[in-house]
Amino acid sequence: MDHVRPPREALAALRPYDAKHLEAEVMLASNENPLNLPGEMLDRLSALAAEIPYNRYPDPMATRLREDIAQANGLDVGNVLIGNGGDELIFDLVLAWGGPGRVVLDFPPTFVMYSIDAQATGSTLESMPRRADFSIDGDALLERLERGGVDLVFIANPNNPTGTLVPETLLIDVLNATDALVVVDEAYFEFSRHTMRPHMSRHRNLAILRTFSKAFSLAALRAGYLLAHEEVISELTKVRQPYSVNRFTQAAARLVFRERPVFEAAISQLLRNRDVLIHGLSEIPGVEVFPSEANFVLFRVEHASAVWRDLLKEHSVLVRDFSRTPGLEDCLRVSVGTEHEMGRFLQAMDEIMSRRRASAHFGVAAPAARHGKGE
Numbered sequence: 241m242d243h244v245r246p247p248r249e250a251l252a253a254l255r256p257y258d259a260k261h262l263e264a265e266v267m268l269a270s271n272e273n274p275l276n277l278p279g280e281m282l283d284r285l286s287a288l289a290a291e292i293p294y295n296r297y298p299d300p301m302a303t304r305l306r307e308d309i310a311q312a313n314g315l316d317v318g319n320v321l322i323g324n325g326g327d328e329l330i331f332d333l334v335l336a337w338g339g340p341g342r343v344v345l346d347f348p349p350t351f352v353m354y355s356i357d358a359q360a361t362g363s364t365l366e367s368m369p370r371r372a373d374f375s376i377d378g379d380a381l382l383e384r385l386e387r388g389g390v391d392l393v394f395i396a397n398p399n400n401p402t403g404t405l406v407p408e409t410l411l412i413d414v415l416n417a418t419d420a421l422v423v424v425d426e427a428y429f430e431f432s433r434h435t436m437r438p439h440m441s442r443h444r445n446l447a448i449l450r451t452f453s454k455a456f457s458l459a460a461l462r463a464g465y466l467l468a469h470e471e472v473i474s475e476l477t478k479v480r481q482p483y484s485v486n487r488f489t490q491a492a493a494r495l496v497f498r499e500r501p502v503f504e505a506a507i508s509q510l511l512r513n514r515d516v517l518i519h520g521l522s523e524i525p526g527v528e529v530f531p532s533e534a535n536f537v538l539f540r541v542e543h544a545s546a547v548w549r550d551l552l553k554e555h556s557v558l559v560r561d562f563s564r565t566p567g568l569e570d571c572l573r574v575s576v577g578t579e580h581e582m583g584r585f586l587q588a589m590d591e592i593m594s595r596r597r598a599s600a601h602f603g604v605a606a607p608a609a610r611h612g613k614g615e
């Protein structure tokens with residue numbers, strides 16, 4: 241055949257997720273922990289890798305990892321599901337609770353996988369845009385839920401890429417107002433230290449999503465987990481890929497989870513670096529910084545795409561450009577890195593913005609810089 245028939249019509253409107261996987265000296269685009277695992281853990285991982293029976297399939301349910309996570313959260317193993325990153329669990333949730341004729345609610349600007357997966361599965365996506373300060377319009381949301389017919393709700397808390405926290409009282413009102421499955425995405429829980437976990441016993445429709453990719457330095461291996469009522473977990477097991485979490489990832493996630501107090505010092509340091517970052521950015525004329533409860537900071541700057549390019553091309557600093565996302569015009573998102581990385585980023589921003597001010601002053605377009613290091 242010299243052609244192939246088109247795929248489902250829904251795909252025509254879809255564009256693939258673009259992770260902007262670019263190389264730079266200072267990587268601040270994906271909200272990862274800037275530090276690799278501690279050396280002692282790397283040694284133990286090498287030992288684990290040497291013991292794996294590579295010819296055998298892994299435990300499809302990652303039972304030992306689930307047991308550890310259940311115990312730490314005061315839950316049963318039946319309340320926990322492991323996925324190939326939180327992303328896979330989001331897809332499973334949409335496969336099971338979304339689909340043709342089913343309504344998925346999200347609150348843009350937010351994590352884009354909710355809408356991509358909703359569209360990919362032919363679900364009806366209803367997006368309720370956030371207010372200018374990125375808060376959710378609680379009245380409009382409760383009104384929508386009371387009209388009924390909503391099947392699945394995604395609330396990132398804190399929200400990515402805005403860093404905004406939803407008031408707990410609103411989340412409780414939402415859980416009371418609907419029997420939709422309400423997914424509170426706590427990918428940044430270790431930084432915000434806010435969780436809906438205490439409300440699980442009263443609300444069967446609450447599911448909490450977490451990940452090993454952010455605070456726990458394990459983005460490379462792809463592991464995330466869902467905490468939910470056992471009925472929810474058992475429905476999800478019908479649609480999930482049985483062997484999606486490989487044996488090495490299961491062992492590594494288990495090691496990291498058991499040793500998680502080791503990460504506390506680094507997390508506290510990152511929170512201090514976030515304060516330095518927010519303060520430093522707010523001192524630069526022409527930059528508007530938004531508050532953040534996570535390990536990243538959103539800011540608005542004129543000609544954001546040009547600033548993004550200057551950061552990368554002249555300073556080898558990679559951040560995320562959201563300036564083409566509705567509601568995030570002229571916004572960039574920078575992840576919190578090490579003290580050194582924050583210094584380099586702030587220095588670079590300072591140089592780029594002073595040059596822009598100088599050229600604006602002389603009434604010419606900003607020229608490409610030829611600044612040397614340390615200038």
Ligand SMILES: *Cc1c(COP(=O)(O)O)cnc(C)c1O
Nearest residue numbers: 325326327351400427451453464
């Ligand atoms: C990073 C992130 C995830 C999941 O990431 P994985 O690497 O797939 O575990 C989920 N939700 C939000 C809001 C995120 O930012």
